[in-house]
Amino acid sequence: MKLLRCFPYVSKQVVRHRVRSLLTVVGIAIAMFLFTAVQAMNRGVTEATSAKANDTTLVVYRADRYCPATSRLPQDYQSRIERVEGVTAAIPIKVVVSNCRASLDVVTFRGVPKDDFIDERRGELDVVAGSLDDWKRRTDAALVGETLANRRGLKPGQSFTAAGITAYVAAVLRSDDAQDQNVAYTSLEFVQLAGRDDLGVVTQFNVKVADAALLEPVAKQIDAIFDAAQEPTATFTEQAFIGRVADDIVELVGFARWLGLGCLAAVLALVANSIVLGVQSRVSEHAVLQTLGYPGPLIAALIVAEGVALALTGGLLGAAAAIAVGRYGSFAFSVEGTSIPIVADPALLLTGLLVCGVIGVLAGLVPALQASRREIAECFRAA
Amino acid sequence: MRQLPFAYAFRNLGRSKLRLGAALFGSTLVVLLVLAAGGFVRGMQLTLDRQQSLHDNVMILGVGSEEGVERSQIDASVAGIAAASIRGLKQRAGVVYASPEIHAALPLRLDADDPTDRPAVMRGVRPVALLVHPDVEILQGRFPRAGEDEIMLGSLAPTRLGVPETRLALGKTLRFDDRDWTIVGRFAAPNTVMDAEIWIPLTDLQIATNREATLSTVVVTLDDASFTDVDLFAKSRLDLEIAAIRESAYYASIAAFYGPIRVMIVVTAALIALGGVLGGLNTMYAAFAARVREVGMLQALGYTRAAIVASLTEESVFAAACGALLGAAIGLAFLNGLAVRFSMGAFAVTIDAPVLLLGVLGGLLVGLVGAIPPALRCLRLPITQALKAH
Numbered sequence: 001m002k003l004l005r006c007f008p009y010v011s012k013q014v015v016r017h018r019v020r021s022l023l024t025v026v027g028i029a030i031a032m033f034l035f036t037a038v039q040a041m042n043r044g045v046t047e048a049t050s051a052k053a054n055d056t057t058l059v060v061y062r063a064d065r066y067c068p069a070t071s072r073l074p075q076d077y078q079s080r081i082e083r084v085e086g087v088t089a090a091i092p093i094k095v096v097v098s099n100c101r102a103s104l105d106v107v108t109f110r111g112v113p114k115d116d117f118i119d120e121r122r123g124e125l126d127v128v129a130g131s132l133d134d135w136k137r138r139t140d141a142a143l144v145g146e147t148l149a150n151r152r153g154l155k156p157g158q159s160f161t162a163a164g165i166t167a168y169v170a171a172v173l174r175s176d177d178a179q180d181q182n183v184a185y186t187s188l189e190f191v192q193l194a195g196r197d198d199l200g201v202v203t204q205f206n207v208k209v210a211d212a213a214l215l216e217p218v219a220k221q222i223d224a225i226f227d228a229a230q231e232p233t234a235t236f237t238e239q240a241f242i243g244r245v246a247d248d249i250v251e252l253v254g255f256a257r258w259l260g261l262g263c264l265a266a267v268l269a270l271v272a273n274s275i276v277l278g279v280q281s282r283v284s285e286h287a288v289l290q291t292l293g294y295p296g297p298l299i300a301a302l303i304v305a306e307g308v309a310l311a312l313t314g315g316l317l318g319a320a321a322a323i324a325v326g327r328y329g330s331f332a333f334s335v336e337g338t339s340i341p342i343v344a345d346p347a348l349l350l351t352g353l354l355v356c357g358v359i360g361v362l363a364g365l366v367p368a369l370q371a372s373r374r375e376i377a378e379c380f381r382a383a
Numbered sequence: 384m385r386q387l388p389f390a391y392a393f394r395n396l397g398r399s400k401l402r403l404g405a406a407l408f409g410s411t412l413v414v415l416l417v418l419a420a421g422g423f424v425r426g427m428q429l430t431l432d433r434q435q436s437l438h439d440n441v442m443i444l445g446v447g448s449e450e451g452v453e454r455s456q457i458d459a460s461v462a463g464i465a466a467a468s469i470r471g472l473k474q475r476a477g478v479v480y481a482s483p484e485i486h487a488a489l490p491l492r493l494d495a496d497d498p499t500d501r502p503a504v505m506r507g508v509r510p511v512a513l514l515v516h517p518d519v520e521i522l523q524g525r526f527p528r529a530g531e532d533e534i535m536l537g538s539l540a541p542t543r544l545g546v547p548e549t550r551l552a553l554g555k556t557l558r559f560d561d562r563d564w565t566i567v568g569r570f571a572a573p574n575t576v577m578d579a580e581i582w583i584p585l586t587d588l589q590i591a592t593n594r595e596a597t598l599s600t601v602v603v604t605l606d607d608a609s610f611t612d613v614d615l616f617a618k619s620r621l622d623l624e625i626a627a628i629r630e631s632a633y634y635a636s637i638a639a640f641y642g643p644i645r646v647m648i649v650v651t652a653a654l655i656a657l658g659g660v661l662g663g664l665n666t667m668y669a670a671f672a673a674r675v676r677e678v679g680m681l682q683a684l685g686y687t688r689a690a691i692v693a694s695l696t697e698e699s700v701f702a703a704a705c706g707a708l709l710g711a712a713i714g715l716a717f718l719n720g721l722a723v724r725f726s727m728g729a730f731a732v733t734i735d736a737p738v739l740l741l742g743v744l745g746g747l748l749v750g751l752v753g754a755i756p757p758a759l760r761c762l763r764l765p766i767t768q769a770l771k772a773h
Contacts, residue, residue: 019668019760020665020668020669023661023662023664023665023668024661024665026661027658027661027662027665030654030655030657030658030661031658033654034651034654034655064489064490064559064560064561065489065490066488066489066490066500066502067453067454067487067488068454069451069453069454069487070453070487070488070489070592072593096454097451097454098450098451098640099450099451099637099640100451100453100454100488101451101637101640101641102644102725103640103641103643103644104643104644104647105640105643163447163450163451163454164446164447164448164449164450165447194447230593231593244500247502248502248724248725251724252725259651262655266655266658266662269662270658270661270662270665273662273665273666274665277665277666277668277669280669281669281672336488
C-alpha cells in the first residue's frame, strides 16, 4: 500500500533524469524489439513443425528428394493411395517455387484439382477478397494466401508473374494453416502445363486419413506399395515433412535464440546501469528518506520499482513495435515450397512485459539492497 | 587554441577501472557484431558474384526457370546443338567450352544406417566443366569416373553436410540413391557457390534422378561470340524452350533473392550497435557529470571549452579504439573464414579490408557519439557554478 502511495515519487525519479531515462528506455526498447522478433520466429517454427493431436494429414513425396522441382511422382498414384485402408482423400499437388532456396519473399504456386480441393478444405478457408467462383471458372486463376497477398500487394483482378508463371488473382484467402497463408493455389493442369512435359506429373500427394492413430501405419503402407516403383515414395506427417525441408531455417532460428538471450542480457545491463547511476547520485536523498522514517525495505522497493518502470516502458515500446512490424510486414520464411511463418501474436506482448518486469526486479535488486542497508550518517558523509 | 596534453586524457582512463572495462567491452562487442554481420553479408555476396568465369559465361536454361536453375529442364541435346550452332564459343584442342549440367538438391546419408537426411547441392558434370569453371581446382584425388559410383566434394561440403572434415576424406563413402558413392576427389572453388557442392558424373546423376533425357543447364564460355549471339540462338530455337542468361546476371538475381535476409542481418546488427551506443552514452553522461568541478577548474586555468571537449572526446575515443582493435583482432582470429551453412549451400564469413574498416569505424563511432553530447552538457555551467559543484 505504502509502495503504491509512493508511485508519484518513482515516476518523478524516472522523469527527473530525462536523458538517462530516455537512453535507457530506448536501449531496452531496441533489445526487446529483437527479443520479441526472435520469439515470433521461434513460435512460427514450433507451430509449423510440432505435431498436434488432431493432425490427420500425410505428405507423400518422392523418396530421396528435397526441392519440389526434383520430386516428380506420377499423378496416377492417386487412385492406388486412395485404395489404402484408412485413407479418406488424396489430393495431388504440383508445387512450383520461384526459388528452392530459403528467403523471406518466395512465391509458391500449388496446383490442385479445384473441386477436390474445395470439397476437402470446406470450412477451413475464409475468402477475404474476390470470389471463389471466379477462381473455379478461370484456368489461370490463383487463390492467394493473405500473407503472400499483403507482402506482394496483390488484389483480386490483378495479374502477377513469378516462377515463370503468370496468374490472375481471383481471390485472397485466410486460413489458420501457415502453409495456406503464403501460397497461391491454382488449377493443377495450369501449373503442370507451365512446366515442361509435366502433365500427369505431381510433386506430392496430401493424404487425409480417418484417424490420427492411422498416420504411421498408412504412411508405411503407402511407401511399401511404391517401394519397387520407378518413383518410390517417402511419406511423412505434415509437420515432420516441414521440419525436414526447413532444416536450415530451424537452425537459423535456433541460432537466433542465442541472440534473444543476448538481448535479455542487454536489457539487464541497461536497467542495472541506469539504476546504479541513479542510486550513486541519490545517496543523500536516500539518507533524507531514512531520516524521515522510511524503512530500508521501502527504499529498496522504490529503487526496484524504478527499474521495473524503466524496463516495462522500454519493453512495451519494443515488443509492440516488433509485433506491429511482424503483423503488417507479413513476413514468412519459405524454403522448398513450405512456409515457416513469423507469428507476431499479441500474446508476445504479455511475454515481453513479464520478462521485462522480472529483469527490472533483478537489475534493481543489488543496488536497492545496498542502498537500503547503508547507515544514515555514512550516506550524509558520502554525499 | 591551447590543447590539453594527450597524457591528461590517457591518465584519466585509469581513474575508474570499472568504467574503462565497460567502455572496452562495449566497443569490442559492437565491433565484433559489425564484423560478424558484415562478414556474413560480404561472404554471401562474394560467393554470388566473384567467380572468375562469371563475366564470360552464359547459362542456357529452360524458359521460366531463370530464377532457379534447380527447376530448369532442357533437352539433353541442347549442349550439342548449342556447341555446333553458336560461333565464337571458347575452344581448346577442339573441345568447345559448353558444359551440360544438372543441378539438384538431394538428401545424402553417411551410410545405410544413418537416419539423417543431409541436404546437399549435387552438380552432374562432364570433365568439360573444369574448363568452363576455371575457379575449380582439384586439390586431392581426381575427377570422378562415370558408372563407378564416384563423387568429388568441394571444400565447404563438410559444413554443408554437417559432418567433420575427416569423415569426407578420399576413399570414404556417402550414401545416395540406395548406393554408396566413393569420394575420389576434393576440390576448392573459393568464394563461389561450387565450393559447397558435390560433383558427380553427369550420366550417373541423370540415372539417379531418372532424367536421362534432360539437363538443368548448359554453361558456355564466350570467346569471339557475344551474349547476344547466345541469346539469339535461344530465341530462335523455340522448339527447345530455352532462355539465355549471363552467369553473372543469374547469380546477381540469387543475391537479390537473399536481399531480405541480408537486410534482416544488417538491421539486427545495427540495432544492437545502437543499443551499445545508448548504453555508452548513459555511462559517459554519469562519468562526465561527476567531473563538472574538474572541468570548471580546467576552464579557470584558461583552457577553452573546445579544448576540453576535445580532451574528453579523446579519452572516450581512445578507450573505444582499444576496444575496436581488440574486437578486430578477435574477429579476424575467430570469425574470418568461418564456414556457415545456409540455404542449399555454404560460404565463408569474409572479413576483408572494407568489412574491417567498417567494424573499426563502428567502434570509434561508439566512442565519439558516446562522448560528445555528455561533454557538451557538462560544459553548460558557468565556471563559478561548476567550481562549486559536488
